[in-house]
Amino acid sequence: MSRVAFVFPGQGSQAVGMGARLAAASPAAAAVFAAADAALGEPISRVAHEGPEDLLNQTEYAQPALLACSIAFLAALRERWASIGAEPPAPAFVAGHSMGQYSALVAAGALDLTDAVRLVRERGRLMQRSGTGRPGRMAAIIGLDEARLPELLARAAEQGIVGVANRNAPGQVVISGEAEAVAVATRIARDLGAKRAIELPVSVAAHSPLMAEAAAGMRRVLAAVAFRDPQPPLLANADARIIATAADARAELVEHLTTGVDWIAAVERMAAEGVSTFVEIGPGRVLTGLIRRIVPEATVLATDDRTPRTAWPSPSCPPPRRRRPPPGGATNRAPTRLLPPRRRHRPRRHQPGR
Numbered sequence: 001m002s003r004v005a006f007v008f009p010g011q012g013s014q015a016v017g018m019g020a021r022l023a024a025a026s027p028a029a030a031a032v033f034a035a036a037d038a039a040l041g042e043p044i045s046r047v048a049h050e051g052p053e054d055l056l057n058q059t060e061y062a063q064p065a066l067l068a069c070s071i072a073f074l075a076a077l078r079e080r081w082a083s084i085g086a087e088p089p090a091p092a093f094v095a096g097h098s099m100g101q102y103s104a105l106v107a108a109g110a111l112d113l114t115d116a117v118r119l120v121r122e123r124g125r126l127m128q129r130s131g132t133g134r135p136g137r138m139a140a141i142i143g144l145d146e147a148r149l150p151e152l153l154a155r156a157a158e159q160g161i162v163g164v165a166n167r168n169a170p171g172q173v174v175i176s177g178e179a180e181a182v183a184v185a186t187r188i189a190r191d192l193g194a195k196r197a198i199e200l201p202v203s204v205a206a207h208s209p210l211m212a213e214a215a216a217g218m219r220r221v222l223a224a225v226a227f228r229d230p231q232p233p234l235l236a237n238a239d240a241r242i243i244a245t246a247a248d249a250r251a252e253l254v255e256h257l258t259t260g261v262d263w264i265a266a267v268e269r270m271a272a273e274g275v276s277t278f279v280e281i282g283p284g285r286v287l288t289g290l291i292r293r294i295v296p297e298a299t300v301l302a303t304d305d306r307t308p309r310t311a312w313p314s315p316s317c318p319p320p321r322r323r324r325p326p327p328g329g330a331t332n333r334a335p336t337r338l339l340p341p342r343r344r345h346r347p348r349r350h351q352p353g354r
Contacts, residue, residue: 003092003274006107006281007291008070010098010261013284014062016051018304019069023049028079029072032113036068039114040121044068059204060124063099064117070103070282071113073303077281092275093242095235095266097287098166098207099123101253107281108230110249115225119253122221126214127204127257134213136205137182138165141173143195149173152192156185165207167262169293174200176208176260207260215257222250240265263287267294279303 023030023045033045047056048065055061081088096104102120105111111119144152149164153175156162162177162185175185182205186197205211227246234243236252238259243249267278267290277299280287285302292300 002276004089004277004279005093005095005270005275006074006091006104006279007287008094008096008100008103008107009066009280009282009284009286010096010100011059011062011066013282013286014048014056014066014069015283016049016053016056018048018065018283019045019072020049022069022072022076026072026076026079028075032072032075033068035113036064036117039117040064044117058124059128060121063102063120063124066099066282067103067106067117067120068113070100071106071116073281073283074107077303091232091279092273093232093235093270094230095270096237097263098237098256098261100282101234101237101256103282104234105227105230105249105253108232108234110228110230110234110246111225119218119221119225123214123218123257126217127206127211129217130211130214131204134205134210135179135203136161136177136208136210137179138174138176138200138202138205139182139186140196140198140200141175141186141189141194142197143171144173144189144192144197146170146173148192152185152188155188156181159184161205161209163208164260165205166260167264169264169290172290172293176205177210178205207256207258209258211257215254218257219254222253225250235266235269237261237266240269242269263290264294267291271295271298277301 019029019033023033037043037045044061044064045068047061048069056065078088094104094108096102099120102111102116106113106116153162153164160178160181162175162181164173165176166174168174175182182199186199189197227250229244229246230249234249234252235241236243237256238261240262243252270278275298278291278301280300280302283304285304288300288302291298
């Protein structure tokens with residue numbers, strides 16, 4: 001029997017205007033943004049909907065804005081299903097990419113929305129503080145044979161701390177660590193055959209030992225927050241193990257600050273457990289693209305209606321049957337919608353997102 005997984009994006013998927021049309025059309029989505037604003041004591045919804053971009057891209061604003069937007073998309077889906085009397089699909093798993101784990105835990109009932117937005121705000125502040133005290137860098141390595149990755153890291157480690165922060169898709173990894181070690185790693189990667197090796201415009205070495213101070217701070221903060229067992233279970237970022245208890249969920253939010261995100265392993269684990277449909281819930285389609293590269297035979301859907309290539313024409317319809325991919329690996333990507341419009345009208349114009 002086909003199983004479904006809900007996946008939630010992390011920082012990098014934010015864009016000015018995200019969730020604005022959704023909040024205007026869906027009372028449930030608007031209520032999520034209102035609850036996030038009240039929890040933070042400031043209008044994070046305004047930052048998400050109107051910017052400015054430089055403010056939205058700051059970690060302490062990007063993370064709560066992304067979480068609120070992702071849960072607003074989920075609330076709008078549930079609202080639409082309820083409006084037509086349909087039973088919402090029960091996902092077998094939830095998974096988030098990096099800070100998307102907080103969104104996933106809200107979706108799974110393990111965390112309250114109000115606690116989650118406050119937690120990611122503090123997470124962003126602690127990460128920024130760690131980066132100020134111990135500056136680091138990150139770089140994307142594209143097209144390197146994965147068998148050469150250990151050599152790359154071993155040689156670069158002679159200059160300082162460096163490791164894999166994100167294993168995103170075949171041929172795409174992000175490394176993180178001390179600035180000199182990362183700079184050296186990009187040069188070595190090109191010598192080893194990488195198609196591209198690009199330093200990212202960040203000053204925080206996320207998912208590396210340089211975040212140890214932030215992890216210690218989050219451990220103290222999380223100890224005071226109530227968690228429940230996630231239903232459905234969550235997939236851990238570092239090793240794709242199944243997380244089914246409140247204690248393990250709390251520990252995951254500490255550990256993933258200093259360990260990498262193995263998105264390939266998480267997606268492959270879900271596929272091995274029978275998941276054949278993945279739904280990216282939140283702004284953008286970053287995870288949609290990654291999952292299509294990891295499991296080309298899967299059905300991959302996105303909720304963000306800024307782009308047309310999503311699926312499930314209504315909550316009561318199952319995902320369309322996929323045709324057998326033709327030679328060369330092409331897959332079926334029929335344009336349908338998760339959130340069909342309630343009525344025909346001319347929508348208000350908003351700044352397009354990335």
